[in-house]
Amino acid sequence: MADIQSPLPGTFYHRPSPDDAPYKTDGDAVAIGDTIGLVEVMKTFIEVKAEASGTFAGYVAGNETPVQAGDVLARLS
Amino acid sequence: MxxxxxxxxxxxxxxxxxxxxxxxxxxxxxxxxxxxxxxxxxxxxxxxxxxxxxxxxxxxxxxxxxxxxxxxxxxxxxxxxxxxxxxxxxxxxxxxxxxxxxxxGPDPDTIDRMGDKAAARRAAMDAGVPVVPGSDGRVDSEDAALDAARAVGFPVLVKAAAGGGGRGIRIAHTEDELRKLAPQARAEAKAAFGDGGLYIEKVIVNPRHIEVQVLGDGTDAVHCYERECSLQRRRQKVWEEAGAFGLPDATRAKMCDSAVALARAVGYRGAGTIEYLYDDAADAFYFIEMNTRIQVEHPVTEMVTGLDLIGLMLDIAGGAGLGVTQDQIAVTGHAIEVRLNAEDPLMQFMPFPGKLTGMRLPEGDGIRFDHFLYEGYQIPPYYDSLLGKLIVHAPTRAQAIDRMATALDAITLDGLKTTIPLHKALAASEDLRAGRVHTQWLEPWLEAGNLTSAT
Structure with missing residues (x-):
């Protein structure tokens, strides 16, 4: 198990835009550097990238919810 | 009442x-x-x-x-x-x-009218205000966009008719480029504003941005002179002045009179701003848009005129009328405002929503700091990065730049990354001091490494 944490405080998004599918769904393979979500901080969108590889085990933080730096956003197994 | x-x-x-x-x-x-x-x-x-x-x-x-x-x-x-x-x-x-x-603020119908670029342009033309050559109203097809671009000459700006804040604006240098851009622009305008109408406009090369503050009571209107807002990054203003440097008096008078004519023509109520592009070489100005609200940079106008613009908005809303006549409004000295944002200018302006652990603010004659800070305040990450505006006022522009440099040396906001280093470098810039700046100046200046070498 590996946690993917938010690098910054802001609003977390599962999708690149409201009309798109989530970056990852359960069971997807995740490689180092894959984008798993966006954090919007002060109107700037920062891509959250996986720092480990594994299998996507679900988002922990909800879509469009406020997050703090260090909060767990998603899990890998 | x-x-x-x-x-x-x-x-x-x-x-x-x-x-x-x-x-x-x-x-x-x-x-x-x-x-x-x-x-x-x-x-x-x-x-x-x-x-x-x-x-x-x-x-x-x-x-x-x-x-x-x-x-x-x-x-x-x-x-x-x-x-x-x-x-x-x-x-x-x-x-x-x-x-x-x-x-x-103004009547909702006035907001609608001035918020639609094509309608605003028509209102300006009807009031005798010069406009940038462009399409005759909105264009709703790629063919109409091409016809309009050929008529005014390339390069052209492609904008959403219903847009604002610099969003969705593209430049097309050739017909081929416009053929490619127009459908994208229409789709984006439709998605962002629910209206795929476009507007085509001739590009004025390296223009300055000069705007005129107006006050109206629904019938009458006055101007409070102009502001220079040419220093912009990503179409966001960074450093603003009142008045505009090196502007011929006759041009200033024409700009201000045009702004009043437009405000009167639309029955404007409250504080508003008429924005122009100014072509230095041709000494020509063109209406871009009217902002039907108070602006971030209103304090520089307050400093040079002595007016309380927010207070006057409240008086007008309460039915007291303008409360000031044109001959009572005069400019004394020169004012400059810089926007202090919670961003790290040395790291591509990365947002920095930190906690303010301590602050020391400059004091003295001709220094004002409009902000929402206090020690221990955690800057929330959910909104824009503006922390406050440092404003100085002095008898001349050169003295105002000096005063700004002094004030920037005296201000510290502990625990945060801010745009203070950017403004220190700007205050030391010979180009800025000499007035050799325009709306396309700041970004290349940053890309050339002027900020990193100054700090």
Missing amino acids: SLRKLFIANRGEIAVRINRAAQARGIATVQAHSEADADMLGVRLADEAVCVGPAAAAKSYLDIDAMVDAARRSGADAVHPGYGFLAENAAFARAVQDAGLVFV
């Missing part, structure tokens, strides 16, 4: 400014805030505060129903929208009026 109780539908530094202006006039204040803003300075200053929704602006500061409902229940008799958020939203202004409250 003068106002008794004002609902402030905004946050940040402008909420502080509006609270103070209202309270100075004996008007009680109700500060709206999101769940993330319960500890902001505007809430602390206000006579009452009310939470209007969660952190996300779409569910609080942009939620018309929540905002109007809170305003009505607070017993306020007027709503000040500030800038940004719902300030130029005609549906909000209408909803406020329908709830029986006064909207501190």
Whole structure:
């Protein structure tokens, strides 16, 4: 198990835009550097990238919810 | 009827400014805030505060129903929208009026009219204000866009007819480029504004941005002279001055008179700004748009004219009329404002929503700092990065730049990364001091490494 944490405080998004599918769904393979979500901080969108590889085990933080730096956003197994 | 109780539908530094202006006039204040803003300075200053929704602006500061409902229940008799958020939203202004409250700003129909680029341009032309050569109204097909571009000559700007804030603007240098860009622009305009109408405009090369402050009471209007806002990054203003340097007096007079003519023609009420592009070489100016609200950079105008623009907005909204005649408005000296943003200019302006652990502020004659900071304040990450505006006033422009440099040396905001290093480098720039700047100057100057070498 590996946690993917938010690098910054802001609003977390599962999708690149409201009309798109989530970056990852359960069971997807995740490689180092894959984008798993966006954090919007002060109107700037920062891509959250996986720092480990594994299998996507679900988002922990909800879509469009406020997050703090260090909060767990998603899990890998 | 003068106002008794004002609902402030905004946050940040402008909420502080509006609270103070209202309270100075004996008007009680109700500060709206999101769940993330319960500890902001505007809430602390206000006579009452009310939470209007969660952190996300779409569910609080942009939620018309929540905002109007809170305003009505607070017993306020007027709503000040500030800038940004719902300030130029005609549906909000209408909803406020329908709830029986006064909207501190123009008539909703005026917001609609000036918010539509093509309609605004038509209004300007009808009032005799020069406009940038462009399409005859909105264009709704690629063929019409091409015809319009051929008529004014390339390069052209492609804009959303319903857009604002520099969003969705593209430049096409050739017909081929326009053929490619126009469908994208139409799709994006449709997605962003629900209206795929476009507008085509000739590109003025390296223009300056000069704007005129106006005040209207619905019938009459006056101007409060001009501001120079040419220093921009990503179409956001960075450093603003009053007045515009090196502007011939006759041109200044024409710009100001044009602005008043337009404000009168549309029956403007409240504080508004007419924005122009200025072509230095040709000594020609062109209407771009009218902002139907108070602007971030209004303090430089206040410094050189001695007017309290927010206070006058409240007086006008209360039915007192303009309260000032054109011959009472004069400019003394020169003023400069810089925007202090929570961004790291040495790291591609990365946002920095940190905690302010300590602050030391410059003091003295001709120095003003409009902000919403206090020691221990955690800057929320959910909104824009503006922390405050440092403003200086001095007899001459050169002295104002010197005073700005001194003030920037004296200010410290501990625990945060801010744009202070950018402004120090700008204050030391010979190009800026000599007035060799325009709207396309700052970004190449940054890319050339002038900021890193100055710090």
